Amino acid sequence: MPPDRRALTALAARARVLAAAVTLALAGAARPALAARPGGHPRRHAPPVARTLAAAKSSPSARPTFRAVALKVPSSPRQGRVEFVTQKRVYLDRGNADGLGIRQAVMLTRNGRPIGRCPIELLSDHVAVCKSGRAHIGDVFKLARAATAPGGAVAQVLPPPAADEALQARAEALAAAPHEKVDFKGPSDASRRAGITIGAGITTWSSYPAANGAYAAEELDVRLHQLALGQTDLRLDAALTAVRWQTWLTDRRFRPNAPTQIYLWEAEVSRRELDDRTVFAIGRLWPWHVPGVPMLDGMQIGRRNEQGNLEWGAYGGLIPQISTLAPAFDTWAGGLYAAAVGEGNATELVRTVRSEARLGVRQSPTIGLVSEGEAVAEAALRSVAVDGGARVRYASKVDRQAALEQAFVDLRLPAAASGGGWLQLRYLGVAPEQQPLLVAELPSVKGGYHLLLDVYSSLRRSLRFGLFASAHLDRDSGQREGEAGIDLGAPRLFGEVGGMSVGGSIGQGWLATRVAYVQLLAHPLGRVHVRGRVSAMQSESITSDPLTDLFEVGADLQIEAVLTSRLRIRVRELARWPVLIQGQAPTGQLPGVVSSVDAVVGL
Amino acid sequence: MRKTWAIVLAALVVGAGLAAAAPTGGPEAPTPPRKRGAREGSADCSACHVENRWSEVRFNHEKTGFPLSGEHSRVSCRACHRQDFKARIPDTCAGCHRDRHASEFGMHCEGCHDASSWRAVLFFGDGHRRTSFPLTGKHAVIPCQECHGNMRDRTFQRAPLPCVGCHRPDFDSAAMKSIDHTAAGFGTECLGCHNTWSFFPARFAAHDNCFEVSRGSQRVFRCLQCHSSTAGLTLTGMCNTQTTTCNGCHSHECAKSDQQHATLNVMGYACVNQKCYECHQTDGR
Secondary structure (H helix, E strand, O other), rough: OOHHHHHHHHHHHHHHHHHHHHHHHHHHHHOOOEEEEOOOOOOOOOOOOHHHHHHHHOHHHHHHHHHHHHHHOOOOEEEEEEEEOOOOOEEOOOOHHHHHOOEEEEEEOOOOEEEEEEEEEEEOOOOOOOOOOOOOOOOEEEEOOOOOOOOOOOOOOOOOOOHHHHHHHHHHHHHOOOOOOOOOOOOOHHHOOOEEEEEEEEEEEOOHHHOOOOOOEEEEEEEEEEEEEOOOOOOOOOOEEEEEEEOOOOOOOOOOOOEEEEEEEEEEEEEOOOOOOOOEEEEEEOOOOOOOOOOOEEEEEEEEEOOOEEEEEEEEEEEEEEEEEOOOOOOOEEEEEEEEEEOOOOOOOOOEEEEOOOOOEEEEEEEEEEEEEEEEEEEEEEEOEEEEEEEEEEEOOOOOOOOOEEEEEEEEEEEEEEEEEEEEEEOOOOOOOOHHHHHHOOOOOOOOEEEEEEEEEEOOOEEEEEEEEEEEEOOOOEEEEEEEEEEEEOOOOOOHHHEEEEEEEEOOEEEEEEEEEEEEEEEOOOOEEEEEEEEEEEEEEEOOOOOOOEEEEEEEEEEEEEEOOOOEEEEEEEEEEEEEEEEEOOOOOEEEEEEEEEEEEEE | HHHHHHHHHHHHHHHHHHHHOEEEEEEEEOOOHHHHHHHHOOOOOOOOOOOOOOEOOOOHHHHOOOOOOOHHHOOOHHHOOOOOOOOOOOOHHHOOOOOOEEEEEEOOHHHOOOOOOEEEEEEEEHHHHOOOOOOOOOHOOOHHHHHHHOOOOOOOOOOOOOHHHHHHHHHHHHHHHOOOOOOOOOOOOOHOOOOOOOOOOOHHHHHHHHOOOHHHHHOOOOHHEEEEOOOOHHHHHOOOOEOOOHHHOOOOOOOHHHHHHHOOOOOOOOHHHHHHHOOOOOOOO
16 A cells, blocks of 8 residues: 555544544433333443444444544443442443542442442452442443543554464464463362351240240351361261240240250261262261151261262161250161252253152151151243152051151242242141140141142232132141232332332131231342331131130331341341230230341351 | 131132233243353353452343342352253252251242241241131240240141140149139130130120129139139039129128118118129129
8 A cells, every 4th residue: 555545544544533432422421321121131222332333343444443442432431330230249341440449439320319339349450340239230330530532532543453464473373382271270169168157146025914024035056067077078067056045934835944955956977069979978967858857867878870960878867856856766767768850951841850759767666667758859841830749658556558648739830020829739647656745735636738829920010919828627626727818019119129018818717817918128228128017917716706806916027137248137026916805905915026136147 | 707718719719720820921031041151161251250250250140030149149059050050950949958847838948938048937927827827916926936846857737726735734724823624614615715815804705694794894803803712613604603702892881781772772682792793793883
């Protein structure tokens, strides 16, 4: 290309740069807020900047220059934009070069309204990551100083690229140069899951006149989760709860009758990493994939197939005492188990199938040897999911033949923004080994049936309708219980902060009940979750003359604050006031109040 | 009663119909993850990772239809995706969690628990209405362990429905505190007289036939405030106990009372207890 022709071409390119810069500045200033899709995710429009650049790129001679513009000229010089959000973090399109600093808190705004500060945690030249739980894609923030190369500034013109031959030679040299691949070796999966959680709380139940005392309990929960034992692939899991009853009623109805109680839920050493073919656990364990056996002082050992979707093995051990969890030596259980997970693809009727089953025996101090079989399974189909399970047992001392001890079937419509539902039919039969836990408790001898239904539908994005119903039959007492209710909710009544719902129900059983309620769900500060509910309840005894037995007002308030990623505090108040008792205003009756405060620390 | 059951039945039928007809997708349904983020094995690391560290992943899990809330946001990806990210995994709680309730409630954990912690139980007084035993009165504001003592399986099925299942000690101790319910012929159907806020004051409808105690100031009297003894009595409300002492509450001087009743010329008057409540059925009359 002749020199004069080259100069003219460069001049034309500069003119295009200036025109593009002006266009970009105007487009950035006039860029509309991104419209939010109904699902809550902003729709990605092609911004004017991209359209301008796409048009400008059509000129081959100007391409190098416009690349520089695309990198250096921001869409809006005095404000940045949220490009992506996760549960906790917010990704900004501005960085150190735009005046941001580490730990600097930018004020995010949406439609001109501030939504909260976002302290920057990670920073690079042109992007930053800050921490907030309330941001949405498209939120903006102001910069302390304007970004470089706004309208008046001239973008730096890069030198023309080297000749194609030179670039090709460089690429070949790079490709031919020996280099060793560097694999990422991060922390192991187990170590990231390991942790210690400590929860402490105090609860009082002041439902009795103060002169006669009330309940007050302090509780401490400690949980060790997947702690590595040395350099082995053995892991330690433990969980216990210590309860100190400061005050309680003189006539305690439950056992153990001791002011201080310690419950050891779990204390197991296990080998169950993802790549382990042989898995086992020993100690006070809560065996995996063994339905109906929640706690054993013993061992579980299993073997997985190569794909990891099938596991089979054996379990055995002593069953702790039912009320104290103290070790017991006259009750044990053992058997075989198997579990499988299958998957389909999006075009198949069955998306996933999961099943667990066991065959075992159990020694009972009262009825001897009991043979048991139990299986649970769930299948996710295209639009519905079906769960089911059953337990069958045979105890020669009390059964003439195998008996169905319990069974359930669930039908679920997967939760979606547009609606969902759940229907369950449950049969709870008679356990052969009756262990009444309450003083003078009457053992169940016949069992019962339960039917529950929940269904909801979003009429609009801001309006939700729900229907719930349940029916129960207790065969011991012959009592039938039923309830049906509706719920009408406006989940976005307060915008992003939360919403309210109102509802009511009627019930018939050992009491005839009528309930109406108003419920609030809100998260006003992002890290604070509030749930409040006020309800009015009317109950009538169906066994006496038809007076209005009870009219009560109830209130329930729960506030949970996630102070840091490791500290969470929860406050809860529950109160009930009797307005009418047996049709008359109560005399000297105090309201019942349950107050609890607890904090959970994760280490 | 039939009306209520008809409503319950109608709700079940209508609800089942709605559930069957409810849309399962639509414009607001969560969409599957973008191909860019789900393409495992691709060299496009930036589809999920950021520049600063590998462990910082920016995959938007909300687009899968399973938002990672609460504790779910803290676990590693492989805790749930045990094989790879292409394999579908169950989206139910039981797909990853063990059932501490020994299958008693099925796999519907979210009815009582949320994702913040297992301790955060959403099941309180109002929620108990969905069982066969709605909690009214003080039942709603006492510790759960008062009725559910099974710590091993954390199952709740054994809590008995009849009142005496839990209140047998109260029934028995009443003989020492107020009245021997068994000797008096009271059954164990506690709701005939008592309510769920307190055992006292109790309603004794039959007593009103002789002397009204359901209203007025007598409503808060205990048995032994009027009856000198309840031992061996069969309480039918037929004014045959012969143990009532009006003077326990009312100060009477027979001379003064005789004069007052003589002035009014009350027929059949006598200054004895039984004669008092034959006429004076309630306070002030």
